[in-house]
Amino acid sequence: MTAMGISALIVMLAIAAPYVTDGQPYSGNALERLKPIGTHGHLLGTDELGRDMWTRLVYGARLSLISGAAPVLIALAIGGSLGVIAGYAGGRVNALIMRTMDIFYAFPAVLLAIAACAVLGPGLLSTIAALSIVFTPSIVRITETATTRIRGMDYIEAARCSGATDFRIILHQVLPNVQAPVLVYASSLAGLSIILAAGLSFLGLGMSPPNPEWGQMLNSLRQSIYVQPWVAALPGLMIFVTSVCFNVISDGLRVAMDVQDG
């Protein structure tokens, strides 16, 4: 419940960013560099270029939430479809899809993301694309496993006997019965996605300065950690809090979905 509240607050702040801040995440005053938390006019202090931290953190939430949610949604759409097709069709189609996914599986997730990002160049879109590539194989596998389990159930054959086409069986019988584990798993990826996106930016492969992205902010404030450790820690705190909230929500979702199975 707390996690839901905090997440909702972060989402609302991100949407209302121009109204809750001065709306200028890019401009700073060089004379007011690295002010501590609680400075008048800069509640959360300023960064190394004198930009208001509150403004940048709130605007950063926009980027972080997008880079947290978008790759998961894209991976869910692509991976979910491929997984259902692989599981439902079986045989050669299954082998083709699953072995292709195994190739992606062979690389460590972060390495794969770094490689994809390096090829695609920096920016929000390439971060999203890279993370989508990272998440797709695992979603395919989860969906395929769930679908294969359900394909052998009598109600699929009963539906076929009821004159349903393959498409209708997938839509009305397979999807409602595989969605629970897949959605729970995907929601757990959202927190990870935020961390990975921030990680890529921290490494200079995701968002580039002067964009207010939490990972990138963490990187540029790294040098100031001995001057203003609390201000420098703020983006990290945000990444931590957001991803923990998402994971707690994901756990809640798991419990809620299991109850329905009854």
Added chain:
Amino acid sequence: MTTPILDVHQLRTWYPVRRGLLGRGAAWLRAVDDVTFTVMRGETLAIVGESGCGKSTLGRTILRFVEPTEGNVWLDGHRITEMSRVELRRLRRHMQVVFQDPASSLSPRMRVRDIIAEPLVNFGLAGDRAAVDARVADLLCQVGLPRSAAERYPHEFSGGQRQRIAIARALAPEPDLIICDEAVSALDTSSKAQIVNLLSDLQQRLGLALLFISHDLAVVEHIADRVAVMYLGKIVEIGERAALFEQPAHPYTRALLSAVLDPSPARRHARIMLRGEVPSPIDPPSGCRFRTRCPYAFDRCAAEEPELRERPNGQSAACHLDALPALS
């Protein structure tokens, strides 16, 4: 009325089995081996046999959930075994199925209304939503469930009630034939009796033909018009229920019947104990498949496979003996 609704001719379903390290020398598991029978309109044919004798595979092959290796199946004169997927989908309207376990034959995430409406919608049998709702209510009533059941989910019902839902779904497209694959085996005794009575009521009222696959001879005796006994993928005896139950012509049928519990002490009879295990369907014995366990086996049984022959009582049995020796 003289054309059979279901005509199964020399049906074979063999599964390939890998043998050896590289899957060389593939062998075949002969789940259904050369099975021929017919079911008339409005008739109940029971297929009985031990578990693993191929009776369920037979049902699934007739429904074409499993592709037959050889042989043909005609449903009301249409050859199912040669049909394209589209033709088959249309024809499925006339042939429905009730599975053993209603917990797995009803999707846990669909409401009862949607489950029963599925064939109505797919076959285009009811016009608008109101017509579907009316038909669903009518079907629920036919299987003895309250109207309110439509809005609930399968897990809210008991096993017997769920089987009623499955039967309502099977009845929805007004089929000519329903294949009941161990439809009452998973139920407790009282629901079993209720479902059996429901099935025979519906059959008489709607003129349905039933292919009743079961290992439970007590139930079969109650519901069947004719009975086919399967052993290791083959029919060893087929005939009218009364003839077959009174005077079995195949030693295996006799052994099966002697294993039925009979509550009346007056009719208590000697139990025939079969020795040994059922041989593997991958490597069936030469000649008669039952000879390894048959108390009356003689030389000819190993050399020559017996054909189904008609007996004086009207049933046919695949045994070289014209009459079984009297029980001592």
